[in-house]
Amino acid sequence: MLTxxxxxxxxxxxxxxxxxxVIFGPGKLPDxxxxxxxxxxEFKTASQGDESVPNPPENKAVNLDKAE
Known part of the structure; x- marks a missing residue:
């Protein structure tokens, strides 16, 4: 037996x-x-403290109350 x-x-x-x-199926497995x-x-770059990767854009609130 291999150790x-x-x-x-x-x-x-x-x-x-x-x-x-069996769980994911052949179509979803590559995803x-x-x-x-x-x-x-992403975990490796975050743990190394690499600051060259830009931060993702922040979500901006959209006001849906105004009718344009």
């Missing part, structure tokens, strides 16, 4: 992939992967 010292073995990765396919990758990238 990976805390890492995920190929068998466990395969089981995880099959479960993810989930992209979102996960983007989240990891």
């Amino acid at each position: 990976t010292f805390g890492l995920v073995s190929p068998l466990e990765a395969g089981i995880f992939l099959v479960i993810a396919l 989930v992967g992209k979102a996960l990758g983007k989240g990891i990238k």
Whole structure:
């Protein structure tokens, strides 16, 4: 049996992939992967304190009471 010292073995990765396919379906799985990758990238830049990445624009309140 392969020992990976805390890492995920190929068998466990395969089981995880099959479960993810059953839960999310083959159409949504690439979107989930992209979102996960983007989240990891944002976490890394935030933890390193990289200020070169601009802040997202703030939400501005829209006044719907006035009829234009």
